[in-house]
Amino acid sequence: MGLFACNACRYFFEADALPDTCPNCHLDSVLGSTDSGRRVSFPAVRAATEAEVKAYEEVGKAAQEERDFLEWLDSLSSYDLSNDEYHVALMLLHSFRTTPDLYTKHFTNDLLPAKKGGIEGWNAQAMARILYIDVKKSFTSKINQERQNAGTNDIVKVAAQTPPDSAANVLRRFRQNEITKIFRDPQNLGDIRRVDLEKVVLEPSDGYLRFLTEWYNSMA
Ligand SMILES: [Zn+2]
Known part of the structure; x- marks a missing residue:
């Protein structure tokens, strides 16, 4: 070939x-x-030419990564997740969407013993806390960057102007409470700020751990 x-x-x-x-x-x-x-x-x-082959493979790889990422976003509804867990999962998937599997595996492996007691569990909590804070921070700055590029703060408009794997399009998937739904406010930075990371660090549900495990196992 x-x-x-x-x-x-x-x-x-x-x-x-x-x-x-x-x-x-x-x-x-x-x-x-x-x-x-x-x-x-x-x-x-x-x-x-060699350069053309390289460029062709890069484009193919990026397209495959985007497909995998969007499939994972869609699959989150099949796990029993609290709102906080769902939002952390969205930001985690977004943060690692172009990271080579080897590195992603390294990070997710550290989170997995979170349900076990003792030193291992404590370590996993400490690693999860550091990672989630970092992921939340970078997701927020990505949103700000996309809003600046789009020239608007309206997440609906930013999402429409950016590719399906943009931070704005991920934020559009954030669950909203009944009141914001009635007034039809689009998602905003407040929805990110309200994500309770500590709850996901200390009390990850079985559904969330199943998601982490299956995500980990899906990596090459
Ligand atoms: Zn031709």
Whole structure:
């Protein structure tokens, strides 16, 4: 399997061997000029350069990461989570969405013994506290950055202007209480501020620990 490029339409595609024509524009040759200005015809399709292969793989990897991340966000509804746990899970997933699995595993592994007693459990709580505070802080600054770039504080508008994996689109998933729902205020920084991290650190529910474990196990 190799990566090929079309000089006529700039299409990139994977194939077992170099084809005669481009699968996108169906041209077999393009016209160009030599250094001396002579018009010549050369094959439209060529093997991609090393730099092009690298760029192609980067784009594919980013797209896959975004798909995985959005799937995890959707799957949170299948766990029995308190509002605080749900919001911490959203921010955790967002914070680690582009982090290599190896590092994410290292962090989540430290959180897992949270239900066990003794030194191990105490350690897990200390690690969770540090991580959650950090994740909440960086999520808040990401929201501020996206609002600044979008030129508006309205989370609905920011979410519409940013990709599906943006912090604003994650904040749009925050649960709201009955009163804010009635007045239809969109989510804001107050919803992040109100997340009770300490409760998730000290009393993680079975549903939350199941989420952490399954997330951990999903990593390569
Ligand atoms: Zn083409």
